Structures are given as C-alpha cells and as structure tokens.
Amino acid sequence: xxxxxxxxxxxxxxxxxxxxxxxxxxxxxxxxxxxxxxxxxxxxxxxxxxxxxxxxxxxxxxxxxxxxxxxxxxxxxxxxxxxxxxxxxxxxxxxxxxxxxxxxxxxxxxxxxxxxxxxxxxxxxxxxxxxxxxxxxxxxxxxxxxx
Numbered sequence: 253x254x255x256x257x258x259x260x261x262x263x264x265x266x267x268x269x270x271x272x273x274x275x276x277x278x279x280x281x282x283x284x285x286x287x288x289x290x291x292x293x294x295x296x297x298x299x300x301x302x303x304x305x306x307x308x309x310x311x312x313x314x315x316x317x318x319x320x321x322x323x324x325x326x327x328x329x330x331x332x333x334x335x336x337x338x339x340x341x342x343x344x345x346x347x348x349x350x351x352x353x354x355x356x357x358x359x360x361x362x363x364x365x366x367x368x369x370x371x372x373x374x375x376x377x378x379x380x381x382x383x384x385x386x387x388x389x390x391x392x393x394x395x396x397x398x399x
Contacts, residue, residue: 259337260289261330262323262345265301271321271347284350285320289386293379294342297324300380303373304344311369315362316355317348356389 264270292300301324309319325342350356370381 261326265322285390287388320347
C-alpha cells in the first residue's frame with residue numbers, strides 16, 4: 253500500500269453490494285479499476301443508496317461499465333488504530349473495471365454527456381450533487397484478487 257493516510261472505513265451498501273471474489277483468481281490483467289466517491293450528509297445515505305441503485309447504476313451500465321461493488325461509510329470505531337481512518341466523512345463509493353485507460357476515458361465522456369439521470373433526483377438529494385464526486389484510478393498489486 254503506497255498511500256495509507258487517506259483511508260475510509262467502508263462496508264457494502266446493501267446485501268450483495270460488496271466485491272464478488274468467487275473465481276477472481278489470476279485470470280489476467282486487472283485493467284483499470286476506478287473508485288468513484290460521492291460525499292454525503294449522513295442522513296441522506298439511505299436515500300442516496302436507493303437513488304444510486306434505481307437511477308444511477310442503470311445509467312452507468314448504459315454508458316458501458318459494470319459496477320463491481322458499492323460501499324458506504326462504516327461508523328463503528330476503528331479497531332486497527334495503527335491505520336488512521338478519516339472520520340466525519342460519509343460517502344457512497346462505487347467501483348468499476350475497464351480493460352484500458354482509453355475505455356475508462358470513453359466511459360467517463362459518455363456518462364458526463366448523458367447527465368439526465370440527475371434530473372430524476374428528489375430535491376432532498378440535491379445537496380449530494382453539489383460536491384463533484386472524487387474519481388480515483390486504482391492499480392492492482394501482484395497479489396490483488398482483482399487481477
């Protein structure tokens with residue numbers, strides 16, 4: 253792990269929302285894995301998860317990406333204090349995988365050009381869209397199960 257000072261403690265956003273690691277041995281290169289992080293007010297988290305599943309995920313998939321997993325902030329205490337975690341941030345994070353950087357960029361362009369799904373957001377969720385989501389490109393390690 254190269255960067256351990258920007259850590260969020262997360263858990264799957266719903267049953268089955270975590271990574272499906274069955275059969276994800278060493279079947280080839282991981283390509284490009286992205287994490288998209290939406291910062292939320294804690295009281296909006298359940299409604300945002302429902303909106304993500306009902307409206308955002310279909311738009312993401314139409315734009316050409318499969319969501320590998322979705323996570324939300326874990327609020328229980330950190331039981332591994334040697335790894336400090338960020339507290340006070342509440343997020344929904346979703347992960348995707350692409351074969352190449354070019355495929356990831358093309359997906360991002362398609363998703364940006366078709367932002368109509370935001371129009372369906374209930375007014376109460378609009379604050380969740382005020383802050384641009386953080387998009388991180390992750391690199392698999394040689395021991396990564398997602399390779």
